[in-house]
Amino acid sequence: MQTRLHYSHDTVGGRLLFGAGSARDALSGELDRLGATRALLVADVAAPDLLQRITEPLADRIVVTLTDVRQHVPIEQAEAARAAARDHDVEAIITVGGGSATGLGKAVALTRDVPIISVPTTYAGSELTPIWGLTEARRKSTGRDERVRPKVVVYDPELLTSLPAEVATASAFNALAHCYETLWASATTPVARMYALEGIEWVTTGLRMSSGAVGDDLRRAETLLHGTYFAGTAFAITGSGLHHKICHVLGGRFGLPHAQTHTALLPHVAAFNQETLDGLDPRLAHALHASDSREGLAALYAATGAPQSLQQVGLTASQLPEAIAAVQESLPIPNPRPVTAAAVAELLTAAFDPVRNHHDH
Numbered sequence: 001m002q003t004r005l006h007y008s009h010d011t012v013g014g015r016l017l018f019g020a021g022s023a024r025d026a027l028s029g030e031l032d033r034l035g036a037t038r039a040l041l042v043a044d045v046a047a048p049d050l051l052q053r054i055t056e057p058l059a060d061r062i063v064v065t066l067t068d069v070r071q072h073v074p075i076e077q078a079e080a081a082r083a084a085a086r087d088h089d090v091e092a093i094i095t096v097g098g099g100s101a102t103g104l105g106k107a108v109a110l111t112r113d114v115p116i117i118s119v120p121t122t123y124a125g126s127e128l129t130p131i132w133g134l135t136e137a138r139r140k141s142t143g144r145d146e147r148v149r150p151k152v153v154v155y156d157p158e159l160l161t162s163l164p165a166e167v168a169t170a171s172a173f174n175a176l177a178h179c180y181e182t183l184w185a186s187a188t189t190p191v192a193r194m195y196a197l198e199g200i201e202w203v204t205t206g207l208r209m210s211s212g213a214v215g216d217d218l219r220r221a222e223t224l225l226h227g228t229y230f231a232g233t234a235f236a237i238t239g240s241g242l243h244h245k246i247c248h249v250l251g252g253r254f255g256l257p258h259a260q261t262h263t264a265l266l267p268h269v270a271a272f273n274q275e276t277l278d279g280l281d282p283r284l285a286h287a288l289h290a291s292d293s294r295e296g297l298a299a300l301y302a303a304t305g306a307p308q309s310l311q312q313v314g315l316t317a318s319q320l321p322e323a324i325a326a327v328q329e330s331l332p333i334p335n336p337r338p339v340t341a342a343a344v345a346e347l348l349t350a351a352f353d354p355v356r357n358h359h360d361h
């Protein structure tokens with residue numbers, strides 16, 4: 001008898017606490033569960049009042065606090081954080097912030113092997129993955145290591161209501177990009193695709209929710225954060241492909257903002273892989289609240305006003321040739337449609353200025 005399902009899927013343990021207000025009460029008990037008394041706190045102080053509320057009950061257990069977090073984790077910053085962890089003999093790491101704070105915590109865990117409790121304040125999803133990233137001499141390296149995957153994740157939507165609208169939207173598109181990459185990844189599995197489609201549905205719902213009335217922002221954050229769980233879990237299974245590879249080359253080399261770069265590039269890599277995506281309709285279209293997946297994605301960009309060109313997020317015309325060459329140096333990149341050097345040039349040129357360089361892939 002012919003069967004259709006044949007795959008392997010590594011199941012992973014982990015603890016997720018979800019709910020408005022959960023971060024305020026959870027951390028002390030979670031440190032107890034991990035048997036840790038001396039914690040390093042990595043905190044983005046963008047929302048200082050929230051940070052104070054969460055960390056107040058922990059005052060005597062936080063032995064060192066780092067607040068200078070930067071995207072793509074510069075190696076110098078990672079080394080300073082590792083030295084601080086060693087000097088204070090820390091037994092656990094708590095991160096409160098977006099992917100930048102989580103990333104610095106991961107850089108420490110990579111060499112010290114102590115558990116991370118992650119309290120995310122964006123939709124980046126790094127808290128769900130075993131992927132670390134470090135940048136040295138304008139070159140970003142990434143790798144997988146189970147030591148960096150947070151043991152506890154606390155999703156508290158209250159913490160995300162202070163995100164500026166533009167940052168929140170870009171970050172939600174970053175979550176959407178994790179889902180898309182999973183759909184076409186060579187390492188994808190039926191389990192990963194299930195997470196990805198669920199993530200797309202929740203993120204689409206969240207991006208389409210209005211704000212303004214009391215409680216709207218919290219409900220939107222809750223919806224997007226729930227979608228982030230599926231998106232990050234999907235990405236953790238399959239890892240980086242063409243889309244993430246381009247973003248990480250551009251982020252490391254030109255310091256482009258991470259979530260915004262993902263946002264601007266996604267429609268172009270999706271168009272490049274449209275044939276694979278077409279094979280998933282109507283499930284993908286349904287998740288995007290549309291009857292056609294290409295139209296559904298376009299409508300989401302139109303509804304949110306999200307950027308769709310690399311020049312909108314900071315790449316300059318004079319940097320474009322270097323960007324193309326840097327991505328070409330990363331070939332081969334696994335992708336359902338073969339990625340040639342010419343295809344990289346065409347894709348990035350179209351993504352740089354889609355209006356001037358419009359063409360159908």
Ligand SMILES: NC(=O)c1ccc[n+]([C@@H]2O[C@H](COP(=O)([O-])OP(=O)(O)OC[C@H]3O[C@@H](n4cnc5c(N)ncnc54)[C@H](O)[C@@H]3O)[C@@H](O)[C@H]2O)c1
Pocket residue numbers: 044046047070071072073097098099100101103121122123124125126127129130131132133159160161162163164167171174258259
């Ligand atoms: N390893 C992984 O699996 C993975 C996945 C996604 C992203 N990342 C990494 O994460 C980094 C990007 O993360 P990001 O997009 O979350 O950006 P970020 O952490 O730099 O945050 C973006 C901006 O939002 C602000 N901010 C964060 N939370 C806030 C809040 N609650 N209220 C107000 N302002 C707030 C920050 O101060 C910052 O200015 C990159 O370095 C990227 O490589 C890693």
Ligand SMILES: O=C(O)CCC(=O)CC(=O)O
Pocket residue numbers: 072103126131132133134142240244245247248
């Ligand atoms: O492969 C990538 O670039 C995506 C994961 C990532 O952003 C790594 C990191 O910086 O932590």
